[in-house]
Amino acid sequence: MKTGKGQEVLGEVLNELAAYTITHFSNEERLMATFGFPGYALHKKEHEGFTQKVLKLNDNFKCGKYLITVEIMQFLREWLITHIRGTDQKYAPFLISKGVS
Numbered sequence: 009m010k011t012g013k014g015q016e017v018l019g020e021v022l023n024e025l026a027a028y029t030i031t032h033f034s035n036e037e038r039l040m041a042t043f044g045f046p047g048y049a050l051h052k053k054e055h056e057g058f059t060q061k062v063l064k065l066n067d068n069f070k071c072g073k074y075l076i077t078v079e080i081m082q083f084l085r086e087w088l089i090t091h092i093r094g095t096d097q098k099y100a101p102f103l104i105s106k107g108v109s
Contacts, residue, residue: 022066029059043106
């Protein structure tokens with residue numbers, strides 16, 4: 009963003025993020041379902057909400073709707089803090105106790 013390439017980089021990031029979320033969340037949900045994680049339904053719902061948000065951001069970007077990259081970066085930062093560092097940490101011990109490494 010400081011070098012004036014925010015929009016170019018943002019397009020690449022959103023494309024990669026959209027693809028990654030689908031793959032990563034599918035794998036994560038498969039493990040939770042396989043081992044009977046009690047919070048599976050709620051966790052899956054969070055994933056669906058995030059995936060929809062990312063896909064919408066990506067679609068808007070591709071349609072030429074200019075996005076403020078700072079807002080997107082704040083959204084991603086919030087997601088990382090609240091979901092990955094918070095929600096995801098709740099199922100990790102459960103899966104470890106089931107022998108998943």
